[in-house]
Amino acid sequence: MRLKDEQKFEAIIRATLELTHEKGLAGIKMSELARKAGIATGSLYTYFEDKQDILLSVDREVRSRGAAYLMQASTDDEENYEGRVKTYVGQYADFVSANREAILFIDLLQRSPFMTERSYQDTVDQYRFTLELVEEGQNAGLVREGDPEEMVHVIDSIIKMLIDHRQTHLKGAYDEEVRNRCKEYVWAVLKK
Amino acid sequence: MRLKDEQKFEAIIRATLELTHEKGLAGIKMSELARKAGIATGSLYTYFEDKQDILLSVDREVRSRGAAYLMQASTDDEENYEGRVKTYVGQYADFVSANREAILFIDLLQRSPFMTERSYQDTVDQYRFTLELVEEGQNAGLVREGDPEEMVHVIDSIIKMLIDHRQTHLKGAYDEEVRNRCKEYVWAVLKK
Amino acid sequence: MRLKDEQKFEAIIRATLELTHEKGLAGIKMSELARKAGIATGSLYTYFEDKQDILLSVDREVRSRGAAYLMQASTDDEENYEGRVKTYVGQYADFVSANREAILFIDLLQRSPFMTERSYQDTVDQYRFTLELVEEGQNAGLVREGDPEEMVHVIDSIIKMLIDHRQTHLKGAYDEEVRNRCKEYVWAVLKK
Amino acid sequence: MRLKDEQKFEAIIRATLELTHEKGLAGIKMSELARKAGIATGSLYTYFEDKQDILLSVDREVRSRGAAYLMQASTDDEENYEGRVKTYVGQYADFVSANREAILFIDLLQRSPFMTERSYQDTVDQYRFTLELVEEGQNAGLVREGDPEEMVHVIDSIIKMLIDHRQTHLKGAYDEEVRNRCKEYVWAVLKK
DNA sequence: AATGAATGAGAATTCATTCAT
DNA sequence: CATGAATGAATTCTCATTCAT
Incomplete structure (x- = not known):
């Protein structure tokens, strides 16, 4: 996890916060999250295990x-x-x-x-x-x-x-x- | 909508609140909601248009x-x-x-x-x-x-x-x- | 079938033809058919076996x-x-x-x-x-x-x-x- | 829509025509359509909005x-x-x-x-x-x-x-x- | 018989996750 | 590694049919 690009990790966190602000937790879709973070959907899985991992990681980070x-x-x-x-x-x-x-x-x-x-x-x-x-x-x-x-x-x-x-x-x-x-x-x- | 039974309407509202408390908004499934309200899944659609209608109606009611x-x-x-x-x-x-x-x-x-x-x-x-x-x-x-x-x-x-x-x-x-x-x-x- | 009310039988046939004209065969819903014929959904089953029976009967009649x-x-x-x-x-x-x-x-x-x-x-x-x-x-x-x-x-x-x-x-x-x-x-x- | 594969788009159109020929418009099921086109059911939604979109697109195309x-x-x-x-x-x-x-x-x-x-x-x-x-x-x-x-x-x-x-x-x-x-x-x- | 709400099997649709390129 | 199309399990929604009143 989090090998190459610290920037992408950051982008995903930011996108998660923005999306949550806009649509709530229930409104987070992996595809939209990826788009907002400026990467491909599949790439999310390079940085995180799965959706829950993203949410808990963002929580920890924040x-x-x-x-x-x-x-x-x-x-x-x-x-x-x-x-x-x-x-x-x-x-x-x-x-x-x-x-x-x-x-x-x-x-x-x-x-x-x-x-x-x-x-x-x-x-x-x-x-x-x-x-x-x-x-x-x-x-x-x-x-x-x-x-x-x-x-x-x-x-x-x-x-x-x-x-x-x-x-x-x-x-x-x-x-x-x-x-x-x-x-x-x-x-x-x-x-x- | 809401033709027959005021009690069922009530039951759906109660079930929605309970389910939200237990599993959050994202955790509300029509099938579970129906079970909790004691009716068939399809019957939810006798009382409400769709899932969003249920949630907004509960909001209004509450x-x-x-x-x-x-x-x-x-x-x-x-x-x-x-x-x-x-x-x-x-x-x-x-x-x-x-x-x-x-x-x-x-x-x-x-x-x-x-x-x-x-x-x-x-x-x-x-x-x-x-x-x-x-x-x-x-x-x-x-x-x-x-x-x-x-x-x-x-x-x-x-x-x-x-x-x-x-x-x-x-x-x-x-x-x-x-x-x-x-x-x-x-x-x-x-x-x- | 077709016990009491010859008029209702007629009404169902007419409703079927109208509905087919408006929305095609694929658009025929029992509930809508009943409404158009001026009877309750359940009553359709007093006059006909099931949906297919209605269609074939209308076909025969016509x-x-x-x-x-x-x-x-x-x-x-x-x-x-x-x-x-x-x-x-x-x-x-x-x-x-x-x-x-x-x-x-x-x-x-x-x-x-x-x-x-x-x-x-x-x-x-x-x-x-x-x-x-x-x-x-x-x-x-x-x-x-x-x-x-x-x-x-x-x-x-x-x-x-x-x-x-x-x-x-x-x-x-x-x-x-x-x-x-x-x-x-x-x-x-x-x-x- | 229609991002990758022109061939799949073609296959869906062909499958729709065949299925309509076999079972009529009312007989078109997304699952069967997908099987006939050789793709997964969900993939239909990569190429088209919904069922109506498929039918209208096939109409336009044809x-x-x-x-x-x-x-x-x-x-x-x-x-x-x-x-x-x-x-x-x-x-x-x-x-x-x-x-x-x-x-x-x-x-x-x-x-x-x-x-x-x-x-x-x-x-x-x-x-x-x-x-x-x-x-x-x-x-x-x-x-x-x-x-x-x-x-x-x-x-x-x-x-x-x-x-x-x-x-x-x-x-x-x-x-x-x-x-x-x-x-x-x-x-x-x-x-x- | 008539009614129309209730039912639930089945069809449409969504979306997290995978995978070929 | 990155990509985004493909997948199919999970979910929503539809509607023919049943049934209590």
Whole structure:
């Protein structure tokens, strides 16, 4: 797998995300996928075992890229907690905006029959940094009591909804304004 | 269509929601759907034009039932605004919990090859009551400034996330505790 | 079969002919046939065994009516042979015009898989009168030499074509003019 | 469509004509058609959209070949008009005899649920040469008066009937004798 | 008898996967 | 390796026939 052409591998991933965005998981046909990736149908099988392999590989790839991004998100030099949270939320919002297709893909795959097993741990790992930020706030008495994990999910859903709503329903572009609203709403939920 | 038996119509809708929950949209086979609904495969075509017609009809049906439920939700005799919001959120949470399959279905259908077009208006109608509640709060100076429609979506996503997280990740049943947390988080987002 | 309602039997025959005219044999659906005949689908099976039985029955019925008509065609009191031929052709043309649907039906059924066997004799019987008229002319030295049976078929096809062409392509009604042209062309073929 | 193999396209057309001849239009099954054409069922869909597309394509193909044949039919070096007509009728009869399946197919397709619309023009084009020959004869005072188009149809039906009668009813082969009879009968109809 | 919904065998169609070029 | 036509198993859909009302 993935012998010669790293570029084609990339193209297939991109095509999968685009196609999922357009027609959902159920709408992915190997022939269309190939066309979108600019290769022949048969060539898909040079890079991947079968259809499920493509989907799971895209999932893996996209998750690891997301984790990498969130890992390197820095909040260090901010003085107070609220500021650090907002900085982080801003970064997270940027990431979500830049990776809407990937996020949708993961979301759909999660609840699909293609997903045989998916360790819950994966998801936890991904949110480790956010989780720690929330727990720190709780320890400092700045954040409301409650299951931090649940709170992370709520935060996550708020940010995704704000960005999706802006782009899908209002046809507007992601901008500083949405970014700030993410910060506001998240902080409203967190603060004691 | 739908000549004889209202019960069969119902059975098909129920079977569609169950099957979608179990295997995703792509996993719906007419034969299995018929078996689950307790009728012959061919009979599906007595009630519906084709597969897409089934899915779009289920979508329509489920949406209109949701809208009907939310319309009749009463908050009248509560004295103060906060109390009325929380009563409403509680009812909303009950509804979401009782209709998870339907909500998943709508969500998946949205991005699927079966969905040709979907007027945004549909969604707005559904949220009319919630929208009015938010606007009332803003007029009374009790709710934060901001696009009320966006706020409604945020509220919606918070409630759905809380319930989904409890049931999917924590394998817990929906109960008074989750219900209360919905109220808390929503109020935190709304209040000035 | 054909117990109570002779009228329904008639209606089914008429519906079959109409439907065949509109969509050909391949386009006959039991449900549509029933609707056109003004009865329920299931009722077709009260009058006929199955689909093939309908088609063969219609064939039998229509043929026997045609034969009856042609049998009673009279040419007796005309003085000369040419006049008798033309009188007969006129009557035959009237018949063809009045029974276009039935004639088309027989024609299509002839070459269809529904027609398991069809004794050649049937056809010959039908044309007996015409045949005798031709043979009489040959014996009197008024008609060209040649296989009389073949000649009858040629005459038949000329008349049908003239009437069909007028009605189908020219959208015109059958009238004295076409009737006369039938006589002319037929006599041109026959006369020595 | 029709990307690779012109031969397969040909095979499908041939198979369609054969199958129609054997079992009628209603008897054409995609699976059988594929078997007869020597390809897999699914491959039919590489060359054609669906069943209707096959039938209409065969119709188009067969008509255009017929038109091409009749176009190139030469009558040039014959001295007199009668001779030229007879030469042409002979060629026409050869063509009809060699293409009975195609002619049957067109005839059946005409009145079938597959035929949506069929411009009358198509047929006229096909007969252009015959038409001109008749008109020439009329102008020279050698051919009877009358609508030339109608006359062409009559001629056409005579030739088809003669050949069909010989082959179907008399089980005889097409030969010089039938060919000559075609000439005789047609000339009898035309000549003034 | 009449009705028309229900049935399911069978035909049409789709599409992941293979394979000859 | 790349290609895209070919394959046929799996699925959707049709419709003659049956049957409960």
